Amino acid sequence: MNTAALTLFQMRFINKAFWRNPASAFFTFAFPLMFLVIFTTLLGGGEVHLGGRVIHQSTYYVAAMGAFAVITACYNNLAVGLVFQRDAGVLKRTRGTPLPSAVFFGAKVVHTLLIALLLVAITVAFGKVVYNAEIPTGTPLFQFLVILVVGAASFCALGFAITAVIPNADAAAPIVYATILPLLFLSGIFIPFGDTAPAWITWIARIFPVKHFADGIQAGFLGTAFHWSDVLIVGVWGLGALLFTLRFFSWEPRN
């Protein structure tokens, strides 16, 4: 089999295993929608000021939860799943076969990208039906897809990278959530802070990729300004994570 065929072949099995794991499928798909409903119900009545525009909070949350869904699928689930596979010896076993590492990782990334696309599509459809959210078309749609794919790939790379500092499967979920939850809050994913947030929060949000990714996603939905610099910063984080992964990734349990 050539590389493309082998990647597709590998994806078929990843996909089978993914849907048969009820916990992972539930967290991946139900969480963003659940949060969308909860946040919109609790906080969805107000308005957010973004770049001089006034945006209804329910629309804001459709975009934010779209971004959240991608981060959950690409960063959280990939990292936790990989550490689990590493500790169970699945990675070491794979390393002992002729399967090229690039195909093993590539199939995971492509599968996760497809799951992320599906998640965003579901979130958008849900937002459209229930909260009457706008759906991007034309140039904003193209920009939206670019930030979506670059973001998903970068968060996959970050998911691979974080496994290098996770000692074992027990520590996987705590470390992954400890690294991502504060950033989700500080990037306005859960609680919108518009233009009026304290400076230290905006600075943290500017350094890390979550806010840039969320801004890019929001531009598609909310008609706010799209900045290619957001794509660049998210991409640089992804590239850095990829280099870190290539250097420090471990195929064997760390003990």
Add this chain to the structure above:
Amino acid sequence: MAGPTYDESAIIDVRGLTKSYGQVRAVTGVDLRIGRGEVFAMLGPNGAGKTSTVEILEGYRQRDGGEVRVLGLDPAKQGRLLKQQIGIVLQSTGVDRYLTVAETIAMYSGYYPHPRPVDEVIELVGLAHKRNTRVVKLSGGQQRRLDVAIALAGDPEVLFLDEPTTGFDPSARHEAWDVVKSLAALGKTVLLTTHYMDEAQHLADRVAVISEGRIVAEGAPATLAGRDSARPTVSFPLPDGVMPPPELGARRSADGFVEFEPEDLTGALHQLTGWALEHSLSLDGLRVLRPSLEDVYLQLTSPTLPTPQIDDPSTRGRTRR
């Protein structure tokens, strides 16, 4: 670099292999030659260097020194090519728990250029009745069979089995042994590591005892380290104060039995039983003992025995008696 010449008939050819982890010298000069179709067991206590040696042969680790060829290939440089022709069963490896037995084997088969048909592999390891069962529902013994099935998926020439039955209950061990025997029947070359004597004795054509990073004895299980030519011990109970003819050189042992090591076993037994009949003594409980594989092994791997400090490869790895 002028390398040594390789034995063409050897499937695995290792010379002067060394490997250290920091200050710990895990492998200190291993020589191995394993022929086609042989089942070879590496026997040794935990930490003796078995796994390090095997993982270098499999291409998982880089060696520090020495020469290694598996199927004529250098695992450090031709890993991809080598991995197409070997099967590996590691000490503990999982598989995706949500795939079925058949799906799992089909997935791994897809990685190899000339795989063995999936159903043939399943049949071979005796999992036909579990074909469509998810991995998560298999018993320990069945999972080990699946491990072997995955290792066989690419129809390899050589199989590496690292402690294939550690942690198994007796019935699962016998199941695993049956599978290994069927591999030997297929003509595969098998290198297995174990710390169970009975496993080595049961499965292997040849055994190497590895201790502190090097091979201290090598041979067929029955003749290892001169087991077959060692003097037997004759041991039997006698009432207090009674001793057999002094020329037998018998003495009382700590457990109250009388024992001696005759040079000529047949003659000595004849003399002993004749003496007993003459004195109307019973020799019930008489035993003739030869060193078991375990005795030999314990003696070879005992850390209290002095070990040679020499570093001359020509005298290393030879049988000690």
